[in-house]
Amino acid sequence: MSQHLIVLPILLPLLAGLVLLHKRSGVTRTKRIISVAATVGLLAIAIALVIEAASGEITYYALGDWQPPFGIVLVLDRLSALMILLTSILAVGSVVFASAGDDEQGSNFHGLIQWQLMGINGAFLTGDLFNLFVFFEVLLLASYALLMHGGGKARILAGLHYVVLNLAGSALFLIAVGVLYGATGTLNMADMAVRVAELDPERAGLVRAGALLLLVVFGLKAAILPLYFWLPRAYAAAPAPVAALFAIMTKVGVYAILRVYPLIFGDHAGPLAALDQPWVWWMALVTLAVASIGVLAARDLRLLVAYLLLVSIGTLLAGVGLRNTAATSALLYYLLHTTLVTGGLFLLCEMIGVQRGKAGTRLVKGRPLQNGGWLGILFFLGAVTVAGLPPLSGAIGKVLLMQATPHAQQPWLWPLLLASGLTSLIALSRAGSTLFWRSHEGEPTHAPLTKRHWFGVGWLMAASPLMVILAGPITDYTRATAEQLAHPERLVRSLLEPDETGGES
């Protein structure tokens, strides 16, 4: 059983999704129980995977027992285990929150959520470039339907843009994969790393073109500057639990950049080494600057949170662009923090919007909130974390990243990072005082919040204080992960020289 553990994060959501298809219409208690149980099961599997990966050994699962580089493999190392754990924690909050009533607005909500999880987990586990494409499509197709769950003009419009843009992105992905296969003759990432190192110099241009095309695709998923315009509208229009889960989707793009480039175009690649670095670094800085302005300009709380998400993407990719072990470790810590807290903020927006009645999440004077006190405390907690103020996790992530910045890059990153924190703080305090203090006289709308709402938000928001308390063990793990990423030859060796570590099937 234990050797099949690696494939379970894909199989479990797949099977759960199939079971949930049984009856199309209506949401029954049974469906909710199955969905929550499957997500909690995924969390348990993810914990087991992290424990297995923490030993530092890289294991792989050869589907159909076709050994690499010929067959399709799933690879488990520290990074993929960590990302799966993050996904499952986020999913538990999102699914429980959705069970409070959001899942009743359309059909098949829980089934689609499970398939979305399958696609995300698959993208984190695969060791094969073409399968990365396939899992991207799985998660995208589920996300198209989830984004428009419940219908309405704003969602259809945002969904249309999102779908068309991602279809064009998929076409680019295939072209890039085709070019890389044509030049290197393999699709397995570890094998490609070996082939790139001994590449015929005549083909270097081809590989460079393919790799940069791939960067465009990953940049579109991660929402880096010239490719982010779809994000704020889509995330502001999506139903709250879906928007919370989408907080991990942009990180899939960041993960893909972090996985593909250090592995295939590491130091061994000669003239092609670190070819993504200048692009990622400069674009990340511009993204950071533009998103900080967007945060100030937003007139709706959900749009504001969407721009905060963009700020975090800029921060993360700047860390990727630094390309040193300390920065990778810092950005992994920041990634955990920002995904969970942004997800929690999206859920909180929904609760505030429901209680404000007609005013919704627009930042205008509205009715007083029925549960203003508790919502206010949670909002304050979220704002402090996301703006990066001590003592919560945002501050630790930022300090780690700033410490990891070499002297030459400090004049660029430090001011931008600190200014983005300032603009976030201004925007959030303005939003908070409008929402909680500047309300009309009168009775609050009667819109009770259920325990499931509170659990969903509390679960995700609790991550921030917990990450401060457990900062030691977490940074130990992320440092070891960054070490592992900095030595891609270990992954190559454990995949392509099977006598060293046994391949499992």
Added chain:
Amino acid sequence: MESLYAITTGILSASGLYLTLRGRTFPVVVGLTLLSYAVNLFLFSMGGLTTNGAVILNGEGHYADPLPQALVLTAIVIGFAMTAFVVILAMRARGDLGNDHVDGRKLDEPREERG
């Protein structure tokens, strides 16, 4: 053979790109379809073009690389599903938004008058 193939792929992707950038949903959908045809052709050729060869990798003599053929099948299936989805979505958008512009507004209507 190679130049004919390259020119076909190029014309398909150029037409697809042009149509994708149009303002109404129908040309956009057709453009995406053409683009996916061009990509499929491109993928098919990525192992190099071989005519009258057997589908064997590293076999003796004259052979064609079988992997791109397997990949292009996957890509066709996925592309087909996505096209079906975007067609339905475009129809839904036409119904909900009242017109077929990708931004949900009439073409002659200036931006400021949106409401």
